Amino acid sequence: MTPLLSLKNVSKTFGSKNHTVHAVHDVSFDVFPNECLAVVGESGSGKTTLANMILGVFGQSAGDIVFDGQALPTKRSLDHRRAIQMVQQNPLSSLNPKRSVGSSVRLGLDVYGIGAKSERWALVERALEDVGLSPEFRKRPPATLSGGQRQRVAIARALACQSRLVVLDEPTSALDVLVQARVLRLLNDLRQEKGLSYVFITHDLSVVRNVADRVAVFKEGQLIECEKTSDIFEAPQQDYTRQLIGAVPVVADEEIQLRNTLTQGEKI
Amino acid sequence: MNDVLNIRDLTLKFRGYTGVTDVLHGVSLNIQAGEKVALVGESGSGKSVTARIVQGLLQDLKSAQIKGDLFFEGHNLNRLSAHEWHALRGTSMSMIFQDPTSSLNPVFTIGTQFTEVLRRPDPKLSKVEAAARAGELLNSVSIHDHDRVLNAFPFQLSGGMNQRVVIAMALANQPSLLIADEPGTALDVTVQAQTLNLMHDLVEQSGTAVLFISHNLGVVREFADRIYVIYRGRIVETGPTRAVFKNPGHAYTKALLAAVPRITGGGIPDIPDTDDAFFEPMVVHNGGQA
Numbered sequence: 001m002t003p004l005l006s007l008k009n010v011s012k013t014f015g016s017k018n019h020t021v022h023a024v025h026d027v028s029f030d031v032f033p034n035e036c037l038a039v040v041g042e043s044g045s046g047k048t049t050l051a052n053m054i055l056g057v058f059g060q061s062a063g064d065i066v067f068d069g070q071a072l073p074t075k076r077s078l079d080h081r082r083a084i085q086m087v088q089q090n091p092l093s094s095l096n097p098k099r100s101v102g103s104s105v106r107l108g109l110d111v112y113g114i115g116a117k118s119e120r121w122a123l124v125e126r127a128l129e130d131v132g133l134s135p136e137f138r139k140r141p142p143a144t145l146s147g148g149q150r151q152r153v154a155i156a157r158a159l160a161c162q163s164r165l166v167v168l169d170e171p172t173s174a175l176d177v178l179v180q181a182r183v184l185r186l187l188n189d190l191r192q193e194k195g196l197s198y199v200f201i202t203h204d205l206s207v208v209r210n211v212a213d214r215v216a217v218f219k220e221g222q223l224i225e226c227e228k229t230s231d232i233f234e235a236p237q238q239d240y241t242r243q244l245i246g247a248v249p250v251v252a253d254e255e256i257q258l259r260n261t262l263t264q265g266e267k268i
Numbered sequence: 269m270n271d272v273l274n275i276r277d278l279t280l281k282f283r284g285y286t287g288v289t290d291v292l293h294g295v296s297l298n299i300q301a302g303e304k305v306a307l308v309g310e311s312g313s314g315k316s317v318t319a320r321i322v323q324g325l326l327q328d329l330k331s332a333q334i335k336g337d338l339f340f341e342g343h344n345l346n347r348l349s350a351h352e353w354h355a356l357r358g359t360s361m362s363m364i365f366q367d368p369t370s371s372l373n374p375v376f377t378i379g380t381q382f383t384e385v386l387r388r389p390d391p392k393l394s395k396v397e398a399a400a401r402a403g404e405l406l407n408s409v410s411i412h413d414h415d416r417v418l419n420a421f422p423f424q425l426s427g428g429m430n431q432r433v434v435i436a437m438a439l440a441n442q443p444s445l446l447i448a449d450e451p452g453t454a455l456d457v458t459v460q461a462q463t464l465n466l467m468h469d470l471v472e473q474s475g476t477a478v479l480f481i482s483h484n485l486g487v488v489r490e491f492a493d494r495i496y497v498i499y500r501g502r503i504v505e506t507g508p509t510r511a512v513f514k515n516p517g518h519a520y521t522k523a524l525l526a527a528v529p530r531i532t533g534g535g536i537p538d539i540p541d542t543d544d545a546f547f548e549p550m551v552v553h554n555g556g557q558a
Contacts, residue, residue, distance in 0.1 A: 042456040043427075147311070148541070176310035176483060181527040184536045203457055206486075206529040210536050233531060247461040249486025251513060251528050258532050 002069070003030035004197050005054065005165055010063035012049050023049040025221045026063070031165065036191060036198040038208040038229070040244065041218030047201045050218075051167045054199060055086055067165070082112045085158035089170035091150035095142040101128070101153050102138030108161040127160035128153070131186060148179035152186065159190065167199045172207065184211055205248050209233055217241050236262065271339065272445050272477040273322065274298040278336035280317055280326070280501075291317055292501040294336070299477045301444065304468075306480040306492035306509070308524075314501040315481045319447050322479070323361065324353035341444060358388045362443040364467075367454040368430035372422035378433055379418035385437045405436040409466055428459035435467050439474060446471060449481045464491060485528055489513055497521050499546055507553025517553070519545035 012024040024046040031037045039047050053060050059074030066072070072080060085108075088094040095104055105124045109115060115123050125135040131152040142150055151171060158166050171187070172180040188211060191198060200212055208215055209229060216226040217238065225238045236242050246263035250256055280292040292314045299305045309315050320326045321334060324345065338345040340361065348356070357363075365371040373381060382402040387393050393401075403414040409432040411417055422430055431452055438446055451467070452460040468491055471478050482488050488495055488509065495512055497505040497520065505518040516522045523539050523546070 042458060177485070177524060177527045178310065178539060178541055181529075181536050181539055182541060184529075185538060188536070204529075205457070206531045209531050209533050210529045230533070233533070243458060245531060247458040248531055249457075249461070249484060249490055250531060251485050251489055251525060252530055252532070255531050 001032055003066075004033045004035075004068060005031040005199075006064075006066045007054075008064045008066065010050075010053065010060045010065060012046075012053060012058075013061045022221050024053070024060075027221075027223045028063075029216055029223060029226050031197050031199060033164075033197055034191065034195050035214065036188075036200055036212045038200045038202060038212035038215045039218060040201075040203060040205060040208055040215060042203065042244075044220075045218040046221040047218055048169065049221075051086070051169055051199065051201055054165075054167055055084055056081065078112055082108075082114075082161050083164045084167065085161065085163035085165075086167040086169065087151070087154050087158050087171045090174045091147065091154045092142065092174075094154055095150060095157075097142055100139050100141055101133075101145070104142075104153065105157045105160050108157060112161050114161055123160060127156040130159065130190065131156045146179075147175050148183060151175060151183055155183075155187065155190070159194065159196075163196070165197045165199065167201070169201045170203070171200075173202065173204060180207075187211070205233075205245055206250070217244070233258075270301050271298045272301050272303075272341060273479065274337075274339040275318070275322070276337040276339075278318070278321065278334070278338070280314070280321065280335075281333040283331045283333065288333075290501060295498070295501070295503055297496050297503065297506075299445065299479060301477055302475040304471065304478040304480060304491060304493045306482060306488040306495040307498055308482055308485060308488050308495055309498035310483055310524075312500075313498045315483075315498060316449055318498075319363075319449050319479065319481055322447065323357055323363065324348065324350075327353075358385065359441045360443050361445045361447070362438040362441065364434055364438050364446065364448040364451045366450040366452075368434045368452075369422055369427055369454075371434060372430060374422055376421075377418065378420055378422065378425070382418065382433075382437060382440070385440050389441050401440075402436075405440050406433070408439075408470060409433070409436045411436075426459075427455050428463060431455060431459070431463045432466065435463065435470065439470055439476065442474060443476060445477050445479065447479045447481070450483070451480075452487075453482075453484070460487075467491075485513075485525065497524070502547075503550055504546070504548075505551045505553075507551075511553040515553075517551035519543060519548060521551075 008028050010024060010027050014021045014023055041047055052058055056076040064071050102124050105127055106120055109120045109123060124138060128135060128137055133152055172183050175183060202208060212229045215229050215232045217224050219240050225241050232241060242262050246259055250259060275295060275297050278292055278295045282289045282291055295318060307315050317326060326332045327334060383398040386398045386401055402418060406414050406417060411432055452463055480492055492509050495509050496503050499520045505512060505521045516525055526537050527539050529536060
């Protein structure tokens with residue numbers, strides 16, 4: 001299968017002559033069609049820098065980002081921007097408080113010129129319906145919505161412009177556990193239904209275990225392990241990965257058992 | 269009984285532009301000396317306001333209507349004056365907040381802030397003595413280069429380091445009750461695990477009672493002896509942590525536990541956001557006190 005997105009020896013350095021920071025160093029991986037790749041690592045490991053390069057917020061210092069067979073330039077065409085969308089962590093700050101929910105979702109359609117002008121409100125309502133919100137939500141400001149509903153709007157906004165790859169940057173860490181479960185299910189259903197690919201950035205490994213097909217573990221800007229989810233959790237190769245799994249607070253007895261076998265009963 | 273904190277039938281209403289909102293509908297809980305008790309619930313369930321009322325931080329708010337009795341070490345807190353409340357906070361009752369970096373003052377060094385904490389019970393404490401005492405306390409949270417840390421500003425230290433400093437400060441005056449409101453939620457999992465283990469060992473040594481507020485069931489399971497589950501301003505289940513996790517009795521607790529993703533896999537279950545069964549009466553396990 002040909003990958004939808006491949007990163008080839010991508011690096012990013014910040015800073016001046018005297019002081020440089022290697023935020024991402026020589027990273028290569030593929031994301032296949034309809035796949036959910038999780039990117040995990042602690043703060044400062046380069047997860048968000050990576051997301052920004054995939055989205056084209058800034059260019060890479062070295063290496064190539066290839067999307068659907070074409071190397072992406074730093075300055076992206078409208079089509080490329082449309083195909084790669086993102087959902088941010090905190091929907092309250094990522095949605096414009098002065099725009100109604102509908103006009104936030106519609107903005108993308110206007111920019112990318114999707115559908116005839118007269119049809120666009122219908123498209124917006126369909127996008128809201130896809131994420132389980134009734135058409136009446138169109139006119140409401142984000143402030144009147146609950147956290148889960150707001151995140152649904154952010155997802156609708158990303159999907160309304162017929163994107164193919166969605167970068168999810170901690171999409172559920174601001175949500176309560178019951179709401180999180182519903183949003184994760186929604187994301188999974190939408191992926192199957194629309195054949196989307198996800199780059200799922202998170203530090204919550206218990207979420208990763210249940211939503212991702214493959215996991216890429218980052219440490220200090222480097223990709224240290226990238227394997228199938230079951231392999232990562234059952235037989236992690238790197239000490240750092242073992243440490244990350246060992247630090248997850250868990251609720252069930254069988255989870256404690258798994259954690260103990262990985263860390264050999266050592267306290268983190 | 270030997271209760272450090274006893275809350276009886278606490279109700280709270282907020283008066284706003286659109287009318288009165290009921291926030292707490294008769295919350296009762298107690299914490300014995302040296303006990304680690306968790307209050308678990310989702311956002312908006314009333315966890316943090318309960319902690320604020322215990323510290324007397326909501327009583328002055330005109331829009332808040334508070335009823336119910338609060339007993340701290342046998343004294344009725346409702347009778348305290350503002351001055352007496354102030355004397356209590358930071359000495360026999362202390363607090364740890366969610367984000368350690370923003371709960372420290374960015375324009376003063378750690379040393380200055382530490383001295384301020386140590387001078388609460390003992391205003392005449394000299395600078396040298398305070399620095400020596402701060403050094404000892406930092407030792408207890410495994411910070412060994414005291415001088416660098418005491419001379420640093422909070423933004424010069426990492427989140428995990430600040431969290432240790434905050435823990436050391438909170439325990440500096442040997443409080444009988446420590447209120448920890450979502451401690452470490454802003455930190456990485458590895459750092460959170462380390463600092464929670466540290467806090468666990470320290471409160472165990474000093475015999476400090478802890479009211480631990482969290483929405484993270486995994487963290488609660490590892491930290492608390494006994495838990496109260498709160499939903500929309502009502503306690504729905506209480507009991508020893510082990511019993512509640514092993515055999516949850518209330519529909520809401522069951523849903524909450526089922527919704528936590530497992531690192532052993534199994535997918536994300538389909539659970540409703542809300543259900544009439546979530547409003548059923550409280551379930552009390554053996555060994556738990558209502």
